[in-house]
Amino acid sequence: MKNEKIFEALGDVDASYLEGAENFRRKRKVPVWGKWAIAAACLGLAVFGMSRLGVPAITPTNTPGGTITNPPGETLANTPGEKQGTLVGNIERPYKNVELNGQELAIEWPWEYQTRKEQYVTALLAGQEYGSSGMTLDASSVGESLGTAELTGYDGYADQIHTMAAETFAINGILPGHTVAVLLGDEYVTFKDRSWNMPATLGEVLDEYSLAELLPLSRFVEYEGYAEGGSYSLPDDGGIWAVLATCGDAEFVEDDRFNFESRTSLSFTATSAALGAYKKAFRVTADGYLWTNLLEYQYLFYIGEDAAGQIIAYARKNAAAAEPETYTNRLAGTLTEIGDGYILVDDGVLCEDESAGVIFTVPTEDIRVRRCLEFAGVKEGDIVVVNFSGDIDVASGYRVEGAYSVVKGFLEAGDVSVLE
Amino acid sequence: MAMEDERIIQLYFARNEEAISRTAEKYGNYCHAIAENISGSKEDAEECVNDTYLAAWNSIPPEKPAVLRTFLGRITRNLSFDLYRKKHAEKRGGGQLALILDELEECVSGGTRPEDEWEKKELTAAIHSFLGELSEEKRAMFLRRYWFADSVSSIADRFGISPNAVSVSLSRLREKLRDHLRKESLL
Numbered sequence: 042m043k044n045e046k047i048f049e050a051l052g053d054v055d056a057s058y059l060e061g062a063e064n065f066r067r068k069r070k071v072p073v074w075g076k077w078a079i080a081a082a083c084l085g086l087a088v089f090g091m092s093r094l095g096v097p098a099i100t101p102t103n104t105p106g107g108t109i110t111n112p113p114g115e116t117l118a119n120t121p122g123e124k125q126g127t128l129v130g131n132i133e134r135p136y137k138n139v140e141l142n143g144q145e146l147a148i149e150w151p152w153e154y155q156t157r158k159e160q161y162v163t164a165l166l167a168g169q170e171y172g173s174s175g176m177t178l179d180a181s182s183v184g185e186s187l188g189t190a191e192l193t194g195y196d197g198y199a200d201q202i203h204t205m206a207a208e209t210f211a212i213n214g215i216l217p218g219h220t221v222a223v224l225l226g227d228e229y230v231t232f233k234d235r236s237w238n239m240p241a242t243l244g245e246v247l248d249e250y251s252l253a254e255l256l257p258l259s260r261f262v263e264y265e266g267y268a269e270g271g272s273y274s275l276p277d278d279g280g281i282w283a284v285l286a287t288c289g290d291a292e293f294v295e296d297d298r299f300n301f302e303s304r305t306s307l308s309f310t311a312t313s314a315a316l317g318a319y320k321k322a323f324r325v326t327a328d329g330y331l332w333t334n335l336l337e338y339q340y341l342f343y344i345g346e347d348a349a350g351q352i353i354a355y356a357r358k359n360a361a362a363a364e365p366e367t368y369t370n371r372l373a374g375t376l377t378e379i380g381d382g383y384i385l386v387d388d389g390v391l392c393e394d395e396s397a398g399v400i401f402t403v404p405t406e407d408i409r410v411r412r413c414l415e416f417a418g419v420k421e422g423d424i425v426v427v428n429f430s431g432d433i434d435v436a437s438g439y440r441v442e443g444a445y446s447v448v449k450g451f452l453e454a455g456d457v458s459v460l461e
Numbered sequence: 462m463a464m465e466d467e468r469i470i471q472l473y474f475a476r477n478e479e480a481i482s483r484t485a486e487k488y489g490n491y492c493h494a495i496a497e498n499i500s501g502s503k504e505d506a507e508e509c510v511n512d513t514y515l516a517a518w519n520s521i522p523p524e525k526p527a528v529l530r531t532f533l534g535r536i537t538r539n540l541s542f543d544l545y546r547k548k549h550a551e552k553r554g555g556g557q558l559a560l561i562l563d564e565l566e567e568c569v570s571g572g573t574r575p576e577d578e579w580e581k582k583e584l585t586a587a588i589h590s591f592l593g594e595l596s597e598e599k600r601a602m603f604l605r606r607y608w609f610a611d612s613v614s615s616i617a618d619r620f621g622i623s624p625n626a627v628s629v630s631l632s633r634l635r636e637k638l639r640d641h642l643r644k645e646s647l648l
Contacts, residue, residue, distance in 0.1 A: 043569035044562045045546075047638075050584040051607055052538055056531040058592055062604035162623065172623065197629065235621065267493075267503075302490045338621060 129388075130370040130433045130441070134399075136391045152196035152203075154412035157226050161192035164223050164232045166209050171221060171232035174317025178229040182315050183222045184211035190223060190232075212315050214251030219336075220317055231317035233336075243331065243342040244289025250316060253282035256335070258323060260310040260363065261356060266302050273360035280355035288344040291331070299341055304328055307356055311335045325352050372401060372433075372441065373426045373450060379414060382406060384447065386427060401439045403427055403447065413447040424450045466529040473521040480521075481514045488530060492537040498610035499541035499558045505548070509540045516540070538608070557610045564631070565607065568639040569648065584647065591641040595634070602627065603634050 127136040152160065162173040166187060190209040195202050210222045212231065222229040240246050247253065258278040263270030305327040311318050316335060324332045329346040332339070374388035383405055389398020405411050413419045426449075431442030465487065472480035492513050496506035513536045526532030545558050592600050602620065605611045613631075617624040642648045 044565040046581070046584060047565045047568060047588070048542065048558075048562060048607065049539075050581055050588055051604075052535055052542075053581075053585045054589055054592060054604070054608065056528045058600060058604060059531050059534065059608060060528070061597060062601040062608065162625075175623075237621070300490050334618060 129372045130429065130431075132433050132435060134388065134391070135393060135397055136388075137393045150412055151198050151416065152194075154408060154416055156408060158228070158230055160194040160203065161205060161207070161225065163193040164190040164207070164209065164221070165193070166190040166221065169218065170235055171223075172235045173223075174231040174233055174319070176231045176314045176317050176319060178212065178222050178231050178314045180229060182213050183229050184213045186210055187217055187221060190221075192223065192225075214255055215315060216249045219249060220315070231314055233317045237338055239295075240293055240340070242289060242293065243285070243291040243344065246336075246340065247285060247289065250336075252316075253286070255315045256311060256313045256318075256323070258282075258309040258311075261307045261360070262365070264301060264304075264306045264308055264324075266304065272363050272365045273356070274363040275356055275360045277359060280359065281352050284348050284351045284355070285331075285344070288331075288342070288348050291342040291344045291348075294330070294341040294343050296341060299330070299332065299339070301326065301332075304330075305353075306332075307353055325349050327353060370429045370431075371426055372429070373424065374398065374401065376419065376421055376423045376425045376447070379405075379421055384410075384414070386425060390424065399439050401427070401433065401441050402437075403429075403441045403444045405444075407445060409445045410447055417448070419447050419449055426450045469529060470521060470525060473518065474525075481518060484514055484517060484529075484533065485510075488533050491530065492533055495534055495537045495609055496541045498612070499538065500545055500548075501557065505544055506541070509537055509544055512540050513537045538610075557612055561607060561610055564635060567635050568642065587642060587645045587647055588638075590645075591638055594641075595637075599630065599634060602630055606631055 127134050150159070158173065158175060158177075162175075164171040164173070171190075187209045189206045192205050192207050193202060194204075208224045209232075210224070210229070211217045212220050212222050218234060220231055220233050223232050240249075250256075258281055259275050260273070261275060262272050301324070306324050309323040309325075311321040311323040311333060313335075318335045321335045322333060323335055324330075325344075326332070327346070327349060329343055329349045331342045331344050331349070334340070372386065372388065373391060374386040375390050376384055377387045377400065378385040384403045386401045386403060387398050388401065389395040392398050403410065405414065419425055425447050427441060427444055428446045428448075429441050429444040434440040434442060469480055469483045469487070472483060489510060492510045493506050496509040496513075497503060500506050500509065513533055516536045517533060524532075542558070592603065595603065598620075602616060605616045605619065606613070611619070613624045613627050616627045620627065639648070
């Protein structure tokens with residue numbers, strides 16, 4: 042295989058190049074966003090995470106150094122020795138021991154097949170450049186108008202840059218220099234400052250981003266080194282913020298090689314539309330560090346063992362064991378019909394007894410679904426994987442809410458994998 | 462070379478088993494990351510990392526690595542790739558490598574030169590000159606994906622850009638590599 046030979050030959054490249062690749066981020070703290078970078082960021086691509094049905098979830102915590110990123114995983118495993126169904130969205134299905142191996146796919150969607158949010162991902166406001174987080178913000182979080190920003194999008198097919206003007210607003214609680222809300226069509230999208238500005242202290246970050254108010258710490262996973270322990274939900278994170286409020290003087294630690302290898306830690310899921318963060322990590326180690334990638338770069342503070350101990354003790358005392366978090370909902374099956382405004386997907390192929398399959402109705406009004414059929418060539422008879430963000434409405438005939446992509450898969454020894 | 466690495470290599474030369482524990486302490490995490498990226502499995506990664514220590518023990522001396530980190534990384538990468546190939550014959554794995562190989566297929570498809578005429582040395586030289594033509598950023602991004610087998614999202618985090626931007630850049634780089642291989646008459 043020629044591709045394997047390339048991979049092998051690459052193994053022998055000069056050590057200096059490898060060192061360059063490892064140290065790259067450290068040398069270049071302020072990204073320079075050239076025309077190409079803007080253009081590239083503007084391309085509409087569909088990137089799917091990796092998931093499995095039937096294996097335990099992996100929490101998407103990005104580790105410092107960026108060398109290990111656990112892929113996001115699906116939840117609700119078939120626990121060994123215990124016969125139970127596989128959770129698909131909000132319903133349980135009697136699947137055979139099936140693994141759904143979704144993979145990262147990159148499809149360059151034509152401009153007309155992109156949503157407005159996908160098309161315009163860079164905003165220039167008062168000379169400052171912001172990048173889209175792709176997250177939609179509730180109108181109640183939006184503050185005063187900051188004027189009109191120039192948005193830029195890049196059509197990779199026509200090699201053409203598009204621009205449009207959009208009204209921009211402050212986000213309540215956050216310094217406008219950090220994050221702003223851009224009104225795109227009828228939704229507010231969070232755009233984030235792209236430059237690296239090293240904070241002096243934790244207090245600065247807590248204040249300028251109103252973290253205590255805007256970042257709910259309601260889920261966490263225990264870690265011993267990189268070994269994942271239990272998943273928990275935390276109904277009230279007040280105790281954590283109370284401790285962090287006393288750590289305002291904690292200094293920023295510059296250490297690109299910081300890792301969790303021999304550390305005990307709690308990793309909180311950091312999701313906040315106002316901060317433009319989706320399933321990032323906010324991690325407290327027993328030896329006194331607070332680590333987060335919430336704001337894109339690694340932020341590390343030494344808060345001391347006492348404070349970290351208090352946070353960990355508080356979380357453990359007030360938390361309840363919970364199922365691992367779902368990263369995205371997926372269902373798989375055979376695409377049996379492409380109708381007007383919907384498709385039907387039969388999951389019998391995944392069941393012990395094929396006749397136990399149900400037929401899901403997936404609406405196709407969303408352009409992100411339609412483009413999979415019209416542009417990516419998903420067709421009747423294909424095994425498909427449907428990604429969706431809502432629930433499955435059983436009463437309405439297994440209607441799938443919030444479907445946003447349908448990709449081809451294939452069956453291999455009982456597994457379904459997603460192919461580009 | 463860092464003093465600490467020099468000291469670790471001295472331990473290997475002295476056949477002192479502390480060499481292994483010191484290597485594991487300093488580079489265990491680094492090697493594990495590469496192995497897990499490629500194999501997609503913590504268990505396989507563990508096996509490859511342990512085999513890396515053994516391989517280092519068996520090859521130093523006589524070898525004296527100039528950069529211990531890279532030396533170990535290369536061994537881990539090779540071992541992980543071997544293990545992947547062994548397992549791949551049985552089942553499609555969950556790691557990044559299946560995707561990476563699919564992506565690299567784009568760089569080599571459609572060529573007329575038979576594979577058995579490909580000399581590794583010649584290929585490495587061509588890849589080296591290709592990398593040399595890239596900007597530091599693009600080179601780092603290419604190697605993060607195709608040497609370290611990082612996921613697209615992990616690269617996006619490292620570079621502070623969106624996964625979309627990474628995918629697009631990588632796609633252009635693969636195209637460039639393909640052109641380069643053509644120019645060098647390797648395809």
